[in-house]
Amino acid sequence: MAAAPTVRDPLGQLLATRRDLWRGRESAGGAAVLSSGYRHLDCWLPDGGWPCGRIVELVPERLGVGDFRLLLPFLAEQTRRGQPVVLIAPPLIPCPQALQAAGLDLAQLVVVRRANHALWAAEQCLKSGLCGAVSIWPPERMQTRTLRRLQLAAEQGPAPVFIHYRPGRSPPPSLANLRLAIRPGPELEMLRATGRIGTGDRKIQLQAYQSPGRASSAVVADPIPFPGQ
Secondary structure, three states: OOOOOOOOOHHHHHHHOOOOOOOOOOOOOOOOEEOOOEHHHHHHOHHHOEEOOOEEEEEEOOOOOOOOHHHHHHHHHHHHOOOOEEEEOOOOOOOHHHHHHOOOOHHHEEEEOOHHHHHHHHHHHHHHOOOOEEEEOOOOOOOHHHHHHHHHHHOOOOOOEEEEOOOOOOOOOOOOOEEEEEEOOOEEEEEEEOOOOOOOOOEEEOOOOOEOOEHHHOOOOOEOOOOOO
16 A cells, blocks of 8 residues: 655645735745836835735824835736726825816715724725725724625735834734835834835935925826836
């Protein structure tokens, strides 16, 4: 009777099939990402951009420090490609003129204002697989179980989901691929990351800019010209 084949690394094989397990900075390589819209930022972000179908946690030091403005170039490019962008329970009503000036196609923008339905709306948008990006401002403390449900929903499509935590609230233990602290400057600090970190630095200082008539689109310097621009 032939002996059963020996599995050399059963734990490694198991971990390789479990995308919901975080393994520090280790990455399987070739992770799908989308450009942030800025070369300097892409060089710093793990694997070179925002991760597709994964959670990105943004932890601003205070309201208005720039966590939403940081995403504007990426969100604008998604709408130009005909990919809907969904903003769920933002703390302030977005200004349509400012978003349009930043390059967003308002026809591809959806704003959900009902905070009590925020998590349900995010989960449904991600499950549809039709969105280019989802940004959510949780009205209450996120539970680990809720984050797991959002991650499983995100894996059904290519859209990154950005969770903007309220200032002063500590994010819970989660399965997020990326967690960034955002401070005035703006300064970003990588609190948690999976994948290959481009520069090896945990912090990056981004130079804000303002163009005439486009003050609201101040994000970081060195923009990438997307095709068609």
